[in-house]
Amino acid sequence: MSFVHAKCSVQERRVLWYTLLNDKPISLPWCIGGDFNVILAPHEKRGGRPFAIAEGMEFMSFMEEARVFDVGFSGASFTWSNNRRGRARVSKRLDRFLVNGACLDLSNAISVLHLARHPSDHAPLKISFKERSDHTPRPFRFLNVWTTKSELLEVIRYAWNQDVSGSPLRVLSSKLLATRRAIQTSNKQHFGNVFDAVRSAEMGVQRAEEAMDQYASEECQVELSKAQAELRHALSIEEQFWSQKARVKWLKHGDRNSRYFHAVVRQRRA
Structure with missing residues (x-):
């Protein structure tokens, strides 16, 4: 498990990506979670300046090199807000969990829940590793x-x-x-x-x-x-x-x- 709190600037975040890649396990399960201070797509932001593709390129490059992916979430769409009102309000999904392929071998079902932000401006994230029951009937799939x-x-x-x-x-x-x-x-x-x-x-x-x-x-x-x-x-x-x-x-x-x-x-x- 690696927990991060990324910096706000691209240059400072590069140090974080470099450090994480040095700590990357060769074949063991790996889960990275925390505040990455960057988003990947326009739908992960509401308010403020329009999303620029360059904002997420460095993050995407890191994910590709580290061979990790986002496991998704349930709950509110955004994990951070500046808590302002009206047009001045900005919300983003800055917090997430990333896992590698070996991490999926530990559990058949990995879920992430965005909890309530109050009183912080960031939402706590709850990650669960569960085993699926094999007793449920399997649906028919045409191959x-x-x-x-x-x-x-x-x-x-x-x-x-x-x-x-x-x-x-x-x-x-x-x-x-x-x-x-x-x-x-x-x-x-x-x-x-x-x-x-x-x-x-x-x-x-x-x-x-x-x-x-x-x-x-x-x-x-x-x-x-x-x-x-x-x-x-x-x-x-x-x-x-x-x-x-x-x-x-x-x-x-x-x-x-x-x-x-x-x-x-x-x-x-x-």
């Missing part, structure tokens, strides 16, 4: 990767066309339930557990490489090529899965980035 199987449309059509009696609402509910179950069954048959498939494909490539190193025959080369193709396919499905989960559409090329997608998913969830 775009399912559409790569041409049989999916026929599976949906067959489930939807089943005869159901009762009121229109009961018919609709029954058809939706039957279609969901049919899709889930199809998913188990064609995809199964996305992550188990990747691990299995990796082991297949490893076995094929070991055989190739030992025998170096044409048959071993063919088996290695097949195993590599299966691994590429499994990785492609995993990447599509995390891409949809993270709702990241701009990353179309480059190296496999599942760890990045996973971090974005956890950040959105937090």
Whole structure:
């Protein structure tokens, strides 16, 4: 845990960013909280001079270099006010909590609450680390990767066309339930557990490489090529899965980035 009270000028805050980066843990969870004396966007301010993008650039640069992000909040929108009246009143969100990716491994739910400012001009912040209950039913999510199987449309059509009696609402509910179950069954048959498939494909490539190193025959080369193709396919499905989960559409090329997608998913969830 790092607690900060930043200075008002850009030059003085640079010393703080430098000091924090020197204290940055390599792989441990890290949470930074306090008064940063700077905002990131126009909606974090009301009153006073218009927001200038340059105001938040140094703060954004620090967050990027430190690999931390804002966990959000509930409560009042602003944590500081000059307590004046009328047009002279200025309010800003100067106080916040930042965490790194490893911090999310400690808890499934991190929440920040802005408490009442009185009698100070700054609001106290309450941060909570809680575990989510795994007993709650999970909602049905349609995965775009399912559409790569041409049989999916026929599976949906067959489930939807089943005869159901009762009121229109009961018919609709029954058809939706039957279609969901049919899709889930199809998913188990064609995809199964996305992550188990990747691990299995990796082991297949490893076995094929070991055989190739030992025998170096044409048959071993063919088996290695097949195993590599299966691994590429499994990785492609995993990447599509995390891409949809993270709702990241701009990353179309480059190296496999599942760890990045996973971090974005956890950040959105937090």
